[in-house]
Amino acid sequence: MIDAAHALLVCFLVIAGAAFFFIGTLGLLRFPDFYTRIHAVTKCDALGAGLVLLGLAIWRGPDGEGVRILALIALLLISSPTAGHALARAAFRTGLKPWTRNDGERDGEIPGDASERD
Amino acid sequence: MNRRRAGRILTAVLIAALAVPLMYGMVQLPAPGHADAPAHTNVSAGYIERGAELGGSENLVTGVLLNFRALDTFGEVLVIFTAWLAVAAVAGTASNAERDPVPPSPVVDYVIRLLGPFIAIFALFVIVNGHVLPGGGFQGGVLLGAMLILLSLVMDAETVARAVSARSWIWLRATGVLVFAMVAVMGLPLAGYLFGLPDEPGLRQVLTVALELGIGIGGGAVLAGLFFAIAGADRS
Amino acid sequence: MTGSVTAKYREMRVNATDLFDLVLLALLLTCAIGIARLKDLAACAILFSAYSFILCLVWAHRGAPDVAMTEAAVGAGITTVLFLVVISRVGRREK
Numbered sequence: 001m002i003d004a005a006h007a008l009l010v011c012f013l014v015i016a017g018a019a020f021f022f023i024g025t026l027g028l029l030r031f032p033d034f035y036t037r038i039h040a041v042t043k044c045d046a047l048g049a050g051l052v053l054l055g056l057a058i059w060r061g062p063d064g065e066g067v068r069i070l071a072l073i074a075l076l077l078i079s080s081p082t083a084g085h086a087l088a089r090a091a092f093r094t095g096l097k098p099w100t101r102n103d104g105e106r107d108g109e110i111p112g113d114a115s116e117r118d
Numbered sequence: 119m120n121r122r123r124a125g126r127i128l129t130a131v132l133i134a135a136l137a138v139p140l141m142y143g144m145v146q147l148p149a150p151g152h153a154d155a156p157a158h159t160n161v162s163a164g165y166i167e168r169g170a171e172l173g174g175s176e177n178l179v180t181g182v183l184l185n186f187r188a189l190d191t192f193g194e195v196l197v198i199f200t201a202w203l204a205v206a207a208v209a210g211t212a213s214n215a216e217r218d219p220v221p222p223s224p225v226v227d228y229v230i231r232l233l234g235p236f237i238a239i240f241a242l243f244v245i246v247n248g249h250v251l252p253g254g255g256f257q258g259g260v261l262l263g264a265m266l267i268l269l270s271l272v273m274d275a276e277t278v279a280r281a282v283s284a285r286s287w288i289w290l291r292a293t294g295v296l297v298f299a300m301v302a303v304m305g306l307p308l309a310g311y312l313f314g315l316p317d318e319p320g321l322r323q324v325l326t327v328a329l330e331l332g333i334g335i336g337g338g339a340v341l342a343g344l345f346f347a348i349a350g351a352d353r354s
Numbered sequence: 355m356t357g358s359v360t361a362k363y364r365e366m367r368v369n370a371t372d373l374f375d376l377v378l379l380a381l382l383l384t385c386a387i388g389i390a391r392l393k394d395l396a397a398c399a400i401l402f403s404a405y406s407f408i409l410c411l412v413w414a415h416r417g418a419p420d421v422a423m424t425e426a427a428v429g430a431g432i433t434t435v436l437f438l439v440v441i442s443r444v445g446r447r448e449k
Contacts, residue, residue, distance in 0.1 A: 078229055079233070085223065085226065086223060086226045252420045252422075252423055253420065256424060257420075257424055257427050260431065263432060264427070341432050345436065348436065348439045348440055349439055
Protein backbone atom coordinates (compact mmCIF):
# COMPACT_ATOMS: atom_id res chain seq x y z
CA MET A 1 0.00 0.00 0.00
CA ILE A 2 2.72 2.41 1.06
CA ASP A 3 4.79 1.22 -1.87
CA ALA A 4 1.96 1.92 -4.29
CA ALA A 5 1.40 5.42 -2.90
CA HIS A 6 5.15 6.05 -3.07
CA ALA A 7 5.34 4.97 -6.70
CA LEU A 8 2.23 6.95 -7.56
CA LEU A 9 3.67 10.13 -6.00
CA VAL A 10 6.92 9.68 -7.91
CA CYS A 11 5.04 9.12 -11.17
CA PHE A 12 2.90 12.18 -10.57
CA LEU A 13 5.93 14.41 -9.90
CA VAL A 14 7.91 13.16 -12.90
CA ILE A 15 4.94 13.47 -15.25
CA ALA A 16 4.17 16.95 -13.92
CA GLY A 17 7.78 17.92 -14.56
CA ALA A 18 7.63 16.51 -18.08
CA ALA A 19 4.40 18.46 -18.66
CA PHE A 20 6.18 21.67 -17.66
CA PHE A 21 8.95 20.83 -20.12
CA PHE A 22 6.37 20.27 -22.83
CA ILE A 23 4.66 23.59 -22.14
CA GLY A 24 8.00 25.40 -21.98
CA THR A 25 9.13 23.96 -25.30
CA LEU A 26 5.77 24.79 -26.86
CA GLY A 27 6.26 28.37 -25.67
CA LEU A 28 9.77 28.46 -27.08
CA LEU A 29 8.45 27.45 -30.47
CA ARG A 30 5.26 29.51 -30.54
CA PHE A 31 5.96 32.80 -28.77
CA PRO A 32 6.77 35.79 -30.96
CA ASP A 33 9.96 37.29 -29.51
CA PHE A 34 12.98 36.73 -27.29
CA TYR A 35 11.46 37.97 -24.02
CA THR A 36 8.30 35.90 -24.20
CA ARG A 37 10.28 32.85 -25.24
CA ILE A 38 12.74 33.13 -22.39
CA HIS A 39 9.78 33.65 -20.06
CA ALA A 40 8.46 30.26 -21.15
CA VAL A 41 11.79 28.44 -21.09
CA THR A 42 12.90 29.50 -17.61
CA LYS A 43 9.71 28.01 -16.16
CA CYS A 44 10.53 24.75 -17.87
CA ASP A 45 14.05 24.73 -16.44
CA ALA A 46 13.22 25.61 -12.87
CA LEU A 47 9.90 23.84 -12.40
CA GLY A 48 10.13 21.04 -14.94
CA ALA A 49 13.59 19.84 -14.02
CA GLY A 50 12.91 20.64 -10.35
CA LEU A 51 9.81 18.43 -10.24
CA VAL A 52 11.48 15.58 -12.11
CA LEU A 53 14.43 15.71 -9.73
CA LEU A 54 12.13 15.89 -6.71
CA GLY A 55 10.39 12.77 -7.97
CA LEU A 56 13.74 11.01 -8.34
CA ALA A 57 14.82 12.12 -4.86
CA ILE A 58 11.63 10.70 -3.34
CA TRP A 59 12.11 7.52 -5.34
CA ARG A 60 15.62 7.09 -3.92
CA GLY A 61 14.46 7.82 -0.38
CA PRO A 62 16.61 9.47 2.27
CA ASP A 63 19.95 7.89 1.34
CA GLY A 64 23.07 9.66 0.13
CA GLU A 65 21.90 9.96 -3.43
CA GLY A 66 18.48 11.34 -2.49
CA VAL A 67 20.08 14.09 -0.44
CA ARG A 68 22.48 14.86 -3.29
CA ILE A 69 19.54 15.21 -5.67
CA LEU A 70 17.91 17.64 -3.20
CA ALA A 71 21.11 19.71 -3.23
CA LEU A 72 20.95 19.64 -7.00
CA ILE A 73 17.39 21.04 -6.86
CA ALA A 74 18.58 23.88 -4.63
CA LEU A 75 21.36 24.67 -7.10
CA LEU A 76 18.92 24.54 -9.99
CA LEU A 77 16.45 26.86 -8.27
CA ILE A 78 19.24 29.39 -7.69
CA SER A 79 21.06 29.20 -11.00
CA SER A 80 18.32 28.76 -13.58
CA PRO A 81 16.29 31.93 -12.85
CA THR A 82 19.56 33.85 -12.61
CA ALA A 83 20.59 32.67 -16.04
CA GLY A 84 17.21 33.68 -17.44
CA HIS A 85 17.48 37.07 -15.79
CA ALA A 86 21.00 37.62 -17.13
CA LEU A 87 19.95 36.68 -20.68
CA ALA A 88 16.90 38.93 -20.66
CA ARG A 89 18.88 41.81 -19.17
CA ALA A 90 21.64 41.44 -21.75
CA ALA A 91 19.08 41.47 -24.54
CA PHE A 92 17.39 44.57 -23.09
CA ARG A 93 20.71 46.36 -22.61
CA THR A 94 21.76 45.73 -26.18
CA GLY A 95 18.56 47.37 -27.40
CA LEU A 96 16.28 44.50 -28.30
CA LYS A 97 12.76 45.92 -28.19
CA PRO A 98 10.01 43.81 -26.66
CA TRP A 99 7.31 42.57 -29.00
CA THR A 100 4.08 44.52 -29.00
CA ARG A 101 0.75 43.71 -30.55
CA ASN A 102 1.45 46.24 -33.32
CA ASP A 103 4.38 44.16 -34.53
CA GLY A 104 1.97 41.55 -35.81
CA GLU A 105 3.74 38.43 -36.89
CA ARG A 106 7.17 40.07 -37.02
CA ASP A 107 9.90 38.53 -34.87
CA GLY A 108 12.23 40.53 -32.65
CA GLU A 109 15.19 42.08 -34.41
CA ILE A 110 18.78 40.96 -34.04
CA PRO A 111 20.29 42.14 -30.72
CA GLY A 112 22.61 45.09 -31.05
CA ASP A 113 21.11 46.34 -34.30
CA ALA A 114 21.69 50.05 -33.78
CA SER A 115 19.45 51.23 -36.60
CA GLU A 116 16.39 49.88 -34.83
CA ARG A 117 17.05 51.70 -31.57
CA ASP A 118 14.98 54.66 -30.40
CA MET B 119 34.12 24.28 -65.48
CA ASN B 120 35.64 21.17 -66.90
CA ARG B 121 38.44 21.24 -64.37
CA ARG B 122 35.97 21.59 -61.56
CA ARG B 123 34.05 18.63 -62.81
CA ALA B 124 37.22 16.57 -63.05
CA GLY B 125 38.03 17.60 -59.49
CA ARG B 126 34.64 16.41 -58.30
CA ILE B 127 34.98 13.08 -60.03
CA LEU B 128 38.45 12.67 -58.54
CA THR B 129 37.05 13.48 -55.09
CA ALA B 130 34.29 10.92 -55.49
CA VAL B 131 36.76 8.26 -56.62
CA LEU B 132 39.07 8.98 -53.70
CA ILE B 133 36.21 8.85 -51.21
CA ALA B 134 35.01 5.57 -52.67
CA ALA B 135 38.54 4.17 -52.59
CA LEU B 136 38.74 5.08 -48.93
CA ALA B 137 35.21 4.00 -48.05
CA VAL B 138 35.32 0.49 -49.50
CA PRO B 139 38.23 -0.77 -47.36
CA LEU B 140 36.77 0.97 -44.31
CA MET B 141 33.38 -0.65 -44.83
CA TYR B 142 35.03 -4.00 -45.43
CA GLY B 143 36.89 -3.54 -42.15
CA MET B 144 33.69 -2.49 -40.35
CA VAL B 145 31.94 -5.68 -41.38
CA GLN B 146 34.78 -7.74 -39.97
CA LEU B 147 34.65 -6.03 -36.58
CA PRO B 148 33.03 -7.86 -33.70
CA ALA B 149 29.59 -6.56 -32.78
CA PRO B 150 29.69 -3.55 -30.43
CA GLY B 151 29.69 -4.52 -26.80
CA HIS B 152 30.31 -8.19 -27.56
CA ALA B 153 32.05 -9.74 -24.58
CA ASP B 154 34.23 -12.02 -26.74
CA ALA B 155 35.73 -9.16 -28.76
CA PRO B 156 39.56 -9.15 -28.57
CA ALA B 157 39.49 -5.66 -27.05
CA HIS B 158 37.65 -7.01 -24.03
CA THR B 159 39.51 -10.26 -23.58
CA ASN B 160 43.16 -9.15 -23.61
CA VAL B 161 44.17 -5.65 -22.58
CA SER B 162 40.98 -4.47 -20.88
CA ALA B 163 40.62 -7.67 -18.92
CA GLY B 164 44.15 -7.23 -17.61
CA TYR B 165 43.51 -3.64 -16.58
CA ILE B 166 40.23 -4.51 -14.88
CA GLU B 167 41.74 -7.46 -13.07
CA ARG B 168 44.98 -5.96 -11.79
CA GLY B 169 44.80 -2.24 -12.70
CA ALA B 170 43.65 -1.02 -9.30
CA GLU B 171 46.38 -2.98 -7.56
CA LEU B 172 49.19 -2.04 -9.95
CA GLY B 173 48.06 1.51 -10.70
CA GLY B 174 47.55 2.49 -7.12
CA SER B 175 44.11 4.11 -7.39
CA GLU B 176 40.65 2.65 -7.04
CA ASN B 177 39.40 4.66 -10.00
CA LEU B 178 40.91 2.74 -12.91
CA VAL B 179 40.77 5.76 -15.20
CA THR B 180 42.99 7.74 -12.86
CA GLY B 181 45.35 4.82 -12.56
CA VAL B 182 45.67 4.62 -16.33
CA LEU B 183 46.05 8.39 -16.72
CA LEU B 184 48.59 9.02 -13.99
CA ASN B 185 50.52 5.78 -13.92
CA PHE B 186 50.26 3.50 -16.96
CA ARG B 187 49.93 6.34 -19.45
CA ALA B 188 51.71 9.06 -17.47
CA LEU B 189 53.83 10.21 -20.43
CA ASP B 190 50.68 10.80 -22.46
CA THR B 191 49.08 12.80 -19.65
CA PHE B 192 52.26 14.81 -19.23
CA GLY B 193 51.98 15.68 -22.91
CA GLU B 194 48.41 16.91 -22.38
CA VAL B 195 49.47 19.08 -19.45
CA LEU B 196 52.27 20.50 -21.57
CA VAL B 197 49.85 21.16 -24.43
CA ILE B 198 47.43 23.28 -22.41
CA PHE B 199 50.30 25.22 -20.86
CA THR B 200 51.74 25.82 -24.33
CA ALA B 201 48.29 26.90 -25.54
CA TRP B 202 48.22 29.59 -22.87
CA LEU B 203 51.77 30.67 -23.76
CA ALA B 204 50.77 31.02 -27.41
CA VAL B 205 47.58 32.95 -26.66
CA ALA B 206 49.40 35.22 -24.23
CA ALA B 207 52.11 35.84 -26.80
CA VAL B 208 49.52 36.90 -29.37
CA ALA B 209 46.76 38.50 -27.29
CA GLY B 210 48.41 39.22 -23.95
CA THR B 211 50.28 42.25 -25.22
CA ALA B 212 47.18 43.71 -26.86
CA SER B 213 46.26 46.89 -25.01
CA ASN B 214 43.50 46.98 -22.45
CA ALA B 215 39.93 46.08 -23.30
CA GLU B 216 37.43 48.91 -23.20
CA ARG B 217 35.61 48.85 -19.88
CA ASP B 218 32.17 47.30 -20.12
CA PRO B 219 29.77 50.24 -19.79
CA VAL B 220 26.99 48.09 -18.35
CA PRO B 221 27.40 47.36 -14.62
CA PRO B 222 26.71 43.74 -13.67
CA SER B 223 23.18 42.99 -12.58
CA PRO B 224 22.82 42.93 -8.77
CA VAL B 225 21.01 39.59 -9.01
CA VAL B 226 23.77 37.94 -11.01
CA ASP B 227 26.37 39.55 -8.78
CA TYR B 228 24.76 38.19 -5.62
CA VAL B 229 24.22 34.69 -6.99
CA ILE B 230 27.77 34.33 -8.28
CA ARG B 231 29.21 35.57 -5.00
CA LEU B 232 26.93 33.13 -3.20
CA LEU B 233 27.85 30.13 -5.37
CA GLY B 234 31.56 30.90 -5.77
CA PRO B 235 32.78 29.22 -2.56
CA PHE B 236 30.61 26.17 -3.21
CA ILE B 237 32.04 25.80 -6.72
CA ALA B 238 35.56 26.10 -5.32
CA ILE B 239 34.91 23.43 -2.68
CA PHE B 240 33.36 21.11 -5.25
CA ALA B 241 36.35 21.65 -7.54
CA LEU B 242 38.76 20.75 -4.74
CA PHE B 243 36.63 17.71 -3.89
CA VAL B 244 36.76 16.52 -7.50
CA ILE B 245 40.52 17.05 -7.67
CA VAL B 246 41.47 15.41 -4.39
CA ASN B 247 39.09 12.44 -4.79
CA GLY B 248 40.21 11.73 -8.34
CA HIS B 249 41.79 8.41 -7.38
CA VAL B 250 38.61 7.08 -5.78
CA LEU B 251 35.67 8.71 -7.58
CA PRO B 252 35.09 9.76 -11.17
CA GLY B 253 36.88 13.02 -11.81
CA GLY B 254 40.38 14.19 -11.16
CA GLY B 255 42.83 16.94 -11.89
CA PHE B 256 41.57 17.95 -15.32
CA GLN B 257 37.88 18.07 -14.40
CA GLY B 258 38.46 19.86 -11.10
CA GLY B 259 40.85 22.28 -12.77
CA VAL B 260 38.23 23.20 -15.33
CA LEU B 261 35.77 23.84 -12.50
CA LEU B 262 38.32 26.09 -10.78
CA GLY B 263 38.90 27.98 -14.02
CA ALA B 264 35.15 28.34 -14.56
CA MET B 265 34.80 29.79 -11.05
CA LEU B 266 37.52 32.37 -11.75
CA ILE B 267 35.84 33.31 -15.03
CA LEU B 268 32.44 33.64 -13.32
CA LEU B 269 33.94 35.85 -10.63
CA SER B 270 35.62 38.00 -13.24
CA LEU B 271 32.22 38.58 -14.84
CA VAL B 272 30.81 40.34 -11.79
CA MET B 273 33.90 41.55 -9.95
CA ASP B 274 35.60 43.21 -12.91
CA ALA B 275 38.23 41.06 -14.59
CA GLU B 276 41.03 43.36 -13.46
CA THR B 277 40.36 42.65 -9.78
CA VAL B 278 40.38 38.89 -10.27
CA ALA B 279 43.43 38.93 -12.51
CA ARG B 280 45.27 41.03 -9.93
CA ALA B 281 44.21 38.93 -6.94
CA VAL B 282 47.53 37.22 -7.49
CA SER B 283 50.57 39.05 -8.80
CA ALA B 284 51.46 38.57 -12.47
CA ARG B 285 54.59 36.61 -11.58
CA SER B 286 52.65 34.26 -9.29
CA TRP B 287 50.07 33.68 -12.02
CA ILE B 288 52.80 32.37 -14.28
CA TRP B 289 54.06 30.02 -11.58
CA LEU B 290 50.49 28.86 -10.87
CA ARG B 291 49.95 28.14 -14.56
CA ALA B 292 53.18 26.17 -14.68
CA THR B 293 52.21 24.14 -11.58
CA GLY B 294 50.88 21.21 -13.58
CA VAL B 295 53.97 20.89 -15.74
CA LEU B 296 56.37 21.42 -12.84
CA VAL B 297 54.70 19.00 -10.43
CA PHE B 298 54.37 16.37 -13.11
CA ALA B 299 58.00 16.75 -14.15
CA MET B 300 59.09 16.54 -10.52
CA VAL B 301 57.10 13.36 -9.88
CA ALA B 302 58.42 11.90 -13.14
CA VAL B 303 62.01 12.48 -12.09
CA MET B 304 61.30 11.17 -8.59
CA GLY B 305 60.21 7.96 -10.28
CA LEU B 306 63.86 7.25 -11.15
CA PRO B 307 65.07 6.67 -7.58
CA LEU B 308 61.69 5.52 -6.17
CA ALA B 309 60.45 3.12 -8.87
CA GLY B 310 63.48 2.71 -11.09
CA TYR B 311 62.13 4.40 -14.20
CA LEU B 312 60.84 7.81 -15.33
CA PHE B 313 57.14 8.49 -14.62
CA GLY B 314 57.07 5.51 -12.30
CA LEU B 315 55.14 5.68 -9.05
CA PRO B 316 56.65 3.89 -6.04
CA ASP B 317 55.20 0.57 -4.91
CA GLU B 318 54.82 1.68 -1.30
CA PRO B 319 51.03 2.36 -1.07
CA GLY B 320 51.13 5.41 1.23
CA LEU B 321 53.79 7.22 -0.77
CA ARG B 322 52.07 6.33 -4.02
CA GLN B 323 48.81 7.78 -2.68
CA VAL B 324 50.53 11.01 -1.70
CA LEU B 325 52.19 11.34 -5.10
CA THR B 326 48.92 10.61 -6.92
CA VAL B 327 47.08 13.32 -5.00
CA ALA B 328 50.00 15.71 -5.55
CA LEU B 329 49.81 15.04 -9.29
CA GLU B 330 46.04 15.64 -9.30
CA LEU B 331 46.44 18.87 -7.33
CA GLY B 332 49.19 20.09 -9.64
CA ILE B 333 47.19 19.31 -12.76
CA GLY B 334 44.04 20.85 -11.25
CA ILE B 335 45.57 24.11 -10.05
CA GLY B 336 47.68 24.46 -13.17
CA GLY B 337 44.76 23.66 -15.46
CA GLY B 338 42.42 26.07 -13.69
CA ALA B 339 44.96 28.88 -13.78
CA VAL B 340 45.69 28.22 -17.46
CA LEU B 341 42.01 28.29 -18.44
CA ALA B 342 41.35 31.46 -16.47
CA GLY B 343 44.52 32.88 -18.01
CA LEU B 344 43.24 32.08 -21.50
CA PHE B 345 40.03 33.94 -20.69
CA PHE B 346 41.85 36.94 -19.20
CA ALA B 347 44.29 37.10 -22.10
CA ILE B 348 41.55 37.05 -24.72
CA ALA B 349 39.30 39.42 -22.79
CA GLY B 350 42.28 41.75 -22.49
CA ALA B 351 42.64 41.94 -18.74
CA ASP B 352 46.01 40.25 -18.53
CA ARG B 353 48.95 42.63 -18.66
CA SER B 354 51.65 40.20 -17.60
CA MET C 355 30.70 -14.44 -44.37
CA THR C 356 27.63 -12.22 -44.67
CA GLY C 357 25.49 -14.82 -42.96
CA SER C 358 27.68 -14.81 -39.88
CA VAL C 359 27.62 -11.00 -39.79
CA THR C 360 23.85 -10.78 -39.84
CA ALA C 361 23.67 -13.49 -37.21
CA LYS C 362 26.14 -11.49 -35.11
CA TYR C 363 24.01 -8.37 -35.35
CA ARG C 364 20.79 -10.25 -34.78
CA GLU C 365 21.95 -11.32 -31.36
CA MET C 366 22.33 -7.68 -30.31
CA ARG C 367 19.09 -6.86 -28.57
CA VAL C 368 17.53 -3.51 -29.44
CA ASN C 369 16.11 -2.59 -26.06
CA ALA C 370 15.06 0.68 -24.44
CA THR C 371 18.65 1.46 -23.48
CA ASP C 372 19.85 1.22 -27.06
CA LEU C 373 16.86 3.26 -28.21
CA PHE C 374 17.84 6.03 -25.79
CA ASP C 375 21.35 6.00 -27.25
CA LEU C 376 19.97 6.08 -30.78
CA VAL C 377 17.84 9.13 -29.98
CA LEU C 378 20.87 10.87 -28.46
CA LEU C 379 23.00 10.02 -31.49
CA ALA C 380 20.33 11.39 -33.83
CA LEU C 381 20.34 14.62 -31.81
CA LEU C 382 24.15 14.71 -32.03
CA LEU C 383 23.98 14.37 -35.79
CA THR C 384 21.41 17.18 -36.01
CA CYS C 385 23.61 19.45 -33.93
CA ALA C 386 26.68 18.63 -36.01
CA ILE C 387 24.91 19.41 -39.28
CA GLY C 388 23.57 22.63 -37.78
CA ILE C 389 27.06 23.70 -36.69
CA ALA C 390 28.43 23.02 -40.16
CA ARG C 391 25.68 24.95 -41.92
CA LEU C 392 25.06 27.99 -39.71
CA LYS C 393 26.73 31.29 -40.61
CA ASP C 394 26.18 32.92 -37.21
CA LEU C 395 29.27 32.04 -35.16
CA ALA C 396 27.62 32.79 -31.81
CA ALA C 397 24.80 30.40 -32.65
CA CYS C 398 27.42 27.83 -33.68
CA ALA C 399 29.11 28.18 -30.29
CA ILE C 400 25.84 27.65 -28.44
CA LEU C 401 24.96 24.69 -30.65
CA PHE C 402 28.40 23.23 -30.00
CA SER C 403 27.69 23.52 -26.29
CA ALA C 404 24.44 21.63 -26.78
CA TYR C 405 26.36 19.02 -28.79
CA SER C 406 28.79 18.55 -25.91
CA PHE C 407 25.97 18.14 -23.39
CA ILE C 408 24.32 15.46 -25.50
CA LEU C 409 27.66 13.70 -25.93
CA CYS C 410 28.12 13.96 -22.15
CA LEU C 411 24.80 12.13 -21.74
CA VAL C 412 25.98 9.42 -24.14
CA TRP C 413 29.18 8.91 -22.14
CA ALA C 414 27.38 8.88 -18.81
CA HIS C 415 24.81 6.45 -20.18
CA ARG C 416 27.51 4.17 -21.56
CA GLY C 417 29.15 3.95 -18.15
CA ALA C 418 32.07 6.38 -18.56
CA PRO C 419 31.49 8.99 -15.85
CA ASP C 420 35.05 10.32 -16.05
CA VAL C 421 34.74 11.16 -19.72
CA ALA C 422 31.23 12.51 -19.16
CA MET C 423 32.49 14.92 -16.52
CA THR C 424 35.30 16.08 -18.76
CA GLU C 425 32.93 16.54 -21.67
CA ALA C 426 30.49 18.58 -19.57
CA ALA C 427 33.15 20.76 -17.96
CA VAL C 428 35.46 21.25 -20.93
CA GLY C 429 33.24 20.84 -23.97
CA ALA C 430 30.04 22.43 -22.78
CA GLY C 431 31.50 24.86 -20.26
CA ILE C 432 34.92 26.34 -20.82
CA THR C 433 35.17 25.86 -24.59
CA THR C 434 31.88 27.68 -25.12
CA VAL C 435 33.01 30.56 -22.91
CA LEU C 436 36.31 30.85 -24.77
CA PHE C 437 34.54 30.65 -28.15
CA LEU C 438 32.14 33.41 -27.11
CA VAL C 439 34.94 35.66 -25.86
CA VAL C 440 36.80 35.25 -29.13
CA ILE C 441 33.60 35.85 -31.13
CA SER C 442 32.94 39.02 -29.12
CA ARG C 443 36.39 40.16 -30.28
CA VAL C 444 36.26 39.20 -33.96
CA GLY C 445 32.57 39.62 -34.86
CA ARG C 446 29.85 37.01 -35.03
CA ARG C 447 29.34 36.67 -38.78
CA GLU C 448 31.27 34.14 -40.81
CA LYS C 449 33.21 35.93 -43.53
